[in-house]
Amino acid sequence: MALLPINLLVELGILSLVLMLTRFAALGRKLAVTTLVLLALAAFSPLGNLLLYPLESRFPQWDPSRGAPDGIIVLGGSVDTDLSAAHRTPVVRHAADRLFAPADLARRYPNARIVFTGGTANLVSTEAREADYSAPVLENLGIPKERLILERDSRNTWENAIFTRQLVSPKPGERWLLVTSAFHMPRSMGIFRKAGFDVEAYPVDWRMGGRDDLFAFTRIGGEGLAKTDVAMREWIGLLAYRIMGRTGELLPGPAKD
Numbered sequence: 001m002a003l004l005p006i007n008l009l010v011e012l013g014i015l016s017l018v019l020m021l022t023r024f025a026a027l028g029r030k031l032a033v034t035t036l037v038l039l040a041l042a043a044f045s046p047l048g049n050l051l052l053y054p055l056e057s058r059f060p061q062w063d064p065s066r067g068a069p070d071g072i073i074v075l076g077g078s079v080d081t082d083l084s085a086a087h088r089t090p091v092v093r094h095a096a097d098r099l100f101a102p103a104d105l106a107r108r109y110p111n112a113r114i115v116f117t118g119g120t121a122n123l124v125s126t127e128a129r130e131a132d133y134s135a136p137v138l139e140n141l142g143i144p145k146e147r148l149i150l151e152r153d154s155r156n157t158w159e160n161a162i163f164t165r166q167l168v169s170p171k172p173g174e175r176w177l178l179v180t181s182a183f184h185m186p187r188s189m190g191i192f193r194k195a196g197f198d199v200e201a202y203p204v205d206w207r208m209g210g211r212d213d214l215f216a217f218t219r220i221g222g223e224g225l226a227k228t229d230v231a232m233r234e235w236i237g238l239l240a241y242r243i244m245g246r247t248g249e250l251l252p253g254p255a256k257d
Contacts, residue, residue: 004236005042005228009035046215048227049208055234056182056208058253059189059201067175068109071168073199074102075160075180075188076118076130079137085128090137097204099134101179103141105202114143115168117151117160129153157188158246161195170197181205183230187238190247201254 012035019028041047078098083091092099106114116138118130131152139145151167154160170176180188182203192199207227218224241247 005038005232006225009039009042012038042228043221043224044218045224046213046217048218048224048231049213049216051231051235052183052208052227053211053214054251055184055186055231056203056206057210058186058251059182059203060254062177062200062202064108069105069112069177069200070174071113071115071170071176072102072105072109072202073164073176073178074098074114074116074134074138075157075178075184076116076134076154077181077184079118079130079133081120081128081130081133084133090133092137095181095205098179098181099137099141101202101204103138103143105177105179106143106147113149113168114138114147115149115151115164117154117164119151119153119155119159157184157191158195158241160188161192161197165195165197175200177202179204181207183207183234186252187234187241187247190238190249190252191241193252194246194248 012031016028016032016035019025019031022028075098078092078095080091080093083093102114102116105112116131116134118134120129129152131150135145135148135150138148149167151160151163154163168176176197176199178185178188178192178199179202182205185201185203189199189201207230218227238247238250242250
């Protein structure tokens with residue numbers, strides 16, 4: 001996406017170089033300096049934390065005192081389907097907590113159904129499906145194969161919600177947990193609500209410790225850029241899904257009792 005920080009900074013850097021070769025060289029130099037300043041802010045300043053915190057703190061950790069859930073939904077996003085297909089083995093690149101958490105929940109709640117939802121986000125359709133490569137990982141973590149329900153056709157979070165609801169046909173009064181990264185939880189909850197599937201948030205995969213990290217500077221630029229990139233991607237996604245009517249509000253939060 002062109003507006004993501006890393007992509008945007010590269011684009012601005014290239015544009016500044018091009019301008020320096022024209023009669024707009026002065027503008028190009030100013031743009032180059034601006035780009036370097038923005039790069040430093042994105043890489044080392046608290047910007048990434050400030051963008052992440054409202055997302056990650058939106059939903060609290062799940063309260064087990066409310067009783068056992070009837071089902072557990074795990075959103076994809078951990079396994080790289082292209083690399084997995086190339087090496088013929090699951091390759092976990094991001095958000096491994098999305099796979100660890102359901103394994104723990106499955107042991108604690110042996111009667112709960114376990115659903116993994118994730119196909120491929122590739123624009124060009126391929127046979128590689130994240131659900132197919134994630135299932136062996138979940139089995140190795142202790143979830144019996146017969147307990148796993150796989151949804152392998154979805155390409156995005158909206159389809160995760162729609163296809164999963166069609167697959168499991170949740171009954172009134174059933175309690176389903178939704179497992180995904182904390183920064184992704186607001187958009188996911190908004191989408192599932194819009195799809196008519198009432199779920200409870202089970203956030204995992206935090207990228208910052210909490211309020212104490214809000215104004216912390218980053219010593220490793222790559223980590224700062226990664227945080228800023230993840231946060232901006234999610235804010236753009238929230239805005240886009242709100243405009244498309246796939247969520248009921250810009251920043252969905254816990255349901256009011």
